[in-house]
Amino acid sequence: MVLSTSSVITLKINGEKYTLPVDHRTTLLDALRERLDLTGTKKGCDQGQCGACTVLLDGRRAVACLQLAVAAEGRDITTIEGVADGERLHPVQQAFLDLDGYQCGYCTPGQICSAIGVIEEHAAGWPSAVTEDVRPEAGPPSLTAEEIRERMSGNLCRCGAYVSIVEAVARAAEEQADERRLNAFEDAKEVVA
Ligand code: FES
Ligand code: FES
Numbered sequence: 001m002v003l004s005t006s007s008v009i010t011l012k013i014n015g016e017k018y019t020l021p022v023d024h025r026t027t028l029l030d031a032l033r034e035r036l037d038l039t040g041t042k043k044g045c046d047q048g049q050c051g052a053c054t055v056l057l058d059g060r061r062a063v064a065c066l067q068l069a070v071a072a073e074g075r076d077i078t079t080i081e082g083v084a085d086g087e088r089l090h091p092v093q094q095a096f097l098d099l100d101g102y103q104c105g106y107c108t109p110g111q112i113c114s115a116i117g118v119i120e121e122h123a124a125g126w127p128s129a130v131t132e133d134v135r136p137e138a139g140p141p142s143l144t145a146e147e148i149r150e151r152m153s154g155n156l157c158r159c160g161a162y163v164s165i166v167e168a169v170a171r172a173a174e175e176q177a178d179e180r181r182l183n184a185f186e187d188a189k190e191v192v193a
Pocket of ligand 2: 156159
């Protein structure tokens with residue numbers, strides 16, 4: 001029996017469907033960059049150590065160099081090309097721009113995708129390795145610089161732009177928390193009306 005070493009797969013990336021034949025050993029990172037020309041996702045170490053290739057899979061952070069493309073079929077994949085809302089930058093992108101959260105920019109797409117995941121994880125109440133009180137009744141920890149550094153520690157920046165990156169993540173998290181509170185308030189008003 002001859003075993004097939006390739007398959008035709010369909011990937012859903014940034015809301016668009018892409019059908020392509022791939023060797024089963026192709027990583028999601030190589031499929032994005034080499035096959036689909038989505039080169040915003042960067043290759044740094046290619047072994048899961050630097051975070052440059054971070055994308056969102058079903059809204060959660062994943063390093064695309066350790067993910068096989070065939071295993072990503074059926075998942076919602078978001079890359080840096082898909083985080084803005086048309087011409088409007090994602091709040092994390094805007095904060096990186098405003099606060100100089102980069103120098104060469106090579107790590108930046110991964111940092112931004114990771115930060116989007118961090119803010120969602122924190123809003124959902126997930127503790128980190130530096131959260132002091134992890135009891136559910138303690139509620140989510142405040143997103144201090146220490147919490148941000150720990151949660152972003154899988155994303156390396158050779159330029160050392162960490163100080164500004166932490167500030168950018170903190171600002172975007174605050175803005176998104178304000179937006180959530182405003183939406184909850186508007187929803188409550190509608191229920192009362
Ligand atoms: S290129 Fe994927 S973690 Fe470094
Ligand atoms: S901005 Fe250059 S590696 Fe991070």
